Amino acid sequence: MNLKIEEYASLKTMNTMGLESVARYFGRVESLAALQEALVFAKERHLPVIPLGEGSNVVLGESLDALVLLIRLKGREIQESHNGSVLLKVGAGEHWHSLVCWSLEQKFYGLENLALIPGCVGAAPVQNIGAYGVEIKDRFVSLEAVDRQTGESTTLSAEECAFGYRDSVFKNGLMDRVIITSVTLRLSTTLMPELDYGALKEKAEGFAGEGERPTGMDICRAVCAIRREKLPDPQVIGNAGSFFKNPVVSEEHKVALKDKFSDIPAYKVSEGWKLAAGWLIEHCGFKGCLKKDGAGVYDKQALVLVNHGNACGKDVLLLAEEIRVAVKERFSVTLEIEPRIY
Known part of the structure; x- marks a missing residue:
């Protein structure tokens, strides 16, 4: 065997948000052979496979009925x-x-x-x-x-x-x-x-x-x-970096927003006009907010959702949805979550 499989492994230290998550099966992949063995293992058990690198762009659920693979293919x-x-x-x-x-x-x-x-x-x-x-x-x-x-x-x-x-x-x-x-x-x-x-x-x-x-x-x-x-250091405050994509709107939508909010940042791109998601979130009053469960918005950059220690993936996603609803109501803009959700 090129791969060692663990059962019920904690992933808290393997995601930069520091969310507690337990994988039904877990393996560390350091070779192509190990990866191929892992895929056979998962296929035989009808398990989904979740690859992780540094865990920096994911929101993990509390319990993952899957084979989680820490990819450590070097060179x-x-x-x-x-x-x-x-x-x-x-x-x-x-x-x-x-x-x-x-x-x-x-x-x-x-x-x-x-x-x-x-x-x-x-x-x-x-x-x-x-x-x-x-x-x-x-x-x-x-x-x-x-x-x-x-x-x-x-x-x-x-x-x-x-x-x-x-x-x-x-x-x-x-x-x-x-x-x-x-x-x-x-x-x-x-x-x-x-x-x-x-x-x-x-x-x-x-x-x-x-x-x-x-x-x-x-x-x-x-x-x-x-x-x-x-941006906060994940070693100090759990975070996944930018949590939302900067939305792109039409010329007509940009003009309408500029009429209401003259200082709204907008940058011309090939698809239309890119808005600063952090500005939208901040102007909905979320910058620096902190929920009782530990989920919050970074006080220096509203684009970053943070975990002050005790939040789980569900807590972070509830806050994200609250933000999305507020931005949609005020600016008629739909924010898209950037990290992968498991």
């Missing part, structure tokens, strides 16, 4: 390096921020704006993670995944992944059908800084020093500093 392999670019294959269980820092140490550029995003590499394409003007799809080449039913490996291109705003085929047509085992990215050996987002340019120049151009590491440090100012 960083330079597959190709020429003409100023590098093809880098990374195991799905590698820690994302550690990969960003390592790539910069190797003088491979392109991930610096995505620093400090919590989670593992395998989760990045599912969410099409993005920050400060960059998304993983901008660096993505392909990925390898295992079919949950057959155990066979397959390779998917960027086109096949159907990336969108915090979206991909893994949230749609391939949802719960495959488990990602590795991701291949194309990075550059020349820094081409993306500094158009808000205060990032000023912050990065501050790290670089007077008269100096920011290095990739300066940009990474600037991104980390900005994120730490806005």
Whole structure:
């Protein structure tokens, strides 16, 4: 056996919200063979399979009648390096921020704006993670995944992944059908800084020093500093990062909102106008709120729901629904929850 199976395992320390959750079966996957064994185990028992990386984008129920797999497939392999670019294959269980820092140490550029995003590499394409003007799809080449039913490996291109705003085929047509085992990215050996987002340019120049151009590491440090100012550390306050997607509305809807709320932030995107979900939530009075069960909204960023210690998944979702109803009533905007709910 390449896999050890535990029964009735607590997942409280395996999700960044710190929600108490018990898995009927649990296993740690460190090889392709172990993953394939796990899928056979689950199939024989007619169990759903729940893969976890860092547990940073999930809301777990109190009891999961499933096989929960902690994906720890490691490895960083330079597959190709020429003409100023590098093809880098990374195991799905590698820690994302550690990969960003390592790539910069190797003088491979392109991930610096995505620093400090919590989670593992395998989760990045599912969410099409993005920050400060960059998304993983901008660096993505392909990925390898295992079919949950057959155990066979397959390779998917960027086109096949159907990336969108915090979206991909893994949230749609391939949802719960495959488990990602590795991701291949194309990075550059020349820094081409993306500094158009808000205060990032000023912050990065501050790290670089007077008269100096920011290095990739300066940009990474600037991104980390900005994120730490806005987002709570899961080691201190349980959270899953941004809990809602920033909604996109039509031109007509944006104009109507601007007539009523002149200071509402709105940014032009290809699909229409993107609104700041955190602003909507804050202006419904939820910023800093705390429920008796421990669920609450972070006092520095209303987009982040938090667990002050005793909340369960149901408590968090009840608060999320209260927020969604209030935003819908006041702004006629429907907020979409970003984390996966189990």
